Amino acid sequence: MPSSFAVAGLATDSSSTLGLDGVAVAPAVLAGVGLTDALAWISIGAFFVALLAQWQGAGGAARRIGAAAWLLFGLFWLTMVPYYYYEIQSPLQTLLSLAALPLCAYTGYLLVGGRQSLLLLTKAVALMGLIYLPAETIPVFREWLIETTAVQTHYGMELLGHSPGINEGPDGYQSRFNFDPDETVTGRTTYIVLTCTGIGSMAIFGGLIGAVSAPLKRKVVALAAAIGVIWFLNLTRNVFIGLASPWGWFQQDWLVSFMTTYMGAEANRVSYLVAHNYISQLLSVIALIGITYLVVRILPEILAPLEEVLYILSGNEYDLFEALGKEEYRPESRVETRAAD
Template identity: 25%
Template sequence: MDSTILWGSLALLMAAVLVPEGRNRLGYTAGSIGWGLFAVHWSLQFIHFLGIRDYYNVFLTAVIITFSLLMSYMMLKGRDSGSQSRILLKATSTAAIGGIIYYAFVEVAFLKNWIIVFVKDQIVMTLLAFGVPLTTTGNIIYFRENELGIEIILACTAIESIALFVAMILSVDAPLRRRLGALAMSIGIIHVTNVLRTVFIATAYWYEWFGAPQASFYMAHTVIAKPASGLILFAVAYLLLRMMPELLSGILDLWKYVSGKVRDLLSAPTLSP
């Protein structure tokens, strides 16, 4: 059921972007429903993360739900042809493109298997280049002979971050050459640093750099690699904004538009009993 809700929301979001300009009312209605369904999808994820006490993702999903509901409301109320309303279509385009790219790799077995194998092979080659003895079985990499296996799953491929940056770049009105350069820069840095991140985690785990294997894995993965990944994504975003000032302008325009609508909602008069 969740998959149906998700793909339904993405289809409606993309439809909102593709509807001809002369039929704005239809497009904005589709976008409003699409954002609403997107909020429903993330509400189900919120319940899941709350159940397993993953409070970091609980917070992130709560932010996404709030933003999705706000976008749904603004799409419903902003069904006109003004330039400000087109800001909503840019944000909708980014969400639709990013969602379709990411969830295609989640749902389509061929794409999912391909990217996992591709990233696993890159990790194995890097480990071997550093002289780490290993063996592999399927998508599992073992230290020496079947010791302390690490399974490479979709979350190890950085496809979420890649999909986000690709969506932002493709949604911006900029010359093709600069967009291609931005794609090469962002995808390249994210992929290479993700491979090195996994190599670091595996090596720390196998060689017990921070104590017992499980303690070393936790320290390398959660305490060191996760914040480092955030800093790298921040750096990539900074470089992207330098390469594509149109993207920064779009983000600022969206912020002004959304914050203005929120202020209007908060300052709206209430009825007294």
């Protein structure tokens, strides 16, 4: 499941042969799906058990259970590395998945060491999982999200003068854009997968917003704003990649030569890789930062879990509430913690 470490992605296939590039490694990736889903559900379940222990006043038990949950969560991300490396071929997502295990293990270490405030971040991640996992593991939800996104993306293409139609993708869903390989530049097309739906980014903000204590009205407004912006930007991104790949928007000779010589890319796949793995993923990171700023303006309380993320990454305490002039929104528990420090 995506979290703050993840960015949405499109999968590609050759127009002449349905299936992902790198078919030889697909069986190995698919064989790990059961383990991956199991680790995801178990870790999220353990997060909620930790929160239940905290609610019952057992702070020590909550931290220990939470630490174990974080370790399992890190192992889950480790199992995603082959998928991102071989199938999606995304350097950014591969590196983030590799980094997740030590970061999660360190978070667990901090919890065991007594950093009670990390239970707020634990709650946020638990809620993210509760939002995302049904889409990841329950076929009827996944099918609806993928096919709805495919229809919306196709409509966006039609607005730009392209109407390839939609047919069945390799996953069995009506998700593949049916460009004629004899009419396009690269002879390739794309199809929608779950990570193209934006559900991962929506889960991130849903978890952050749901985890903090704040008036319901502001939480609803913040959630609506985040989901609306994510939906629009994600749809724009899908249309961009879906057209750039078949029509070879980045098939310039110098770029094709560079990527085939030094990066091992297939020549007719260069436009997809540039559009998806570089331009879109960079813009996705920028967009997440921008959406975070928007949500903070509406719901400053989410600065509390973000402070915990910064502490995990840097080892330093940051007072984002003071830095942004939002001290009146600081949770009382964190005021008490800082006073004790």
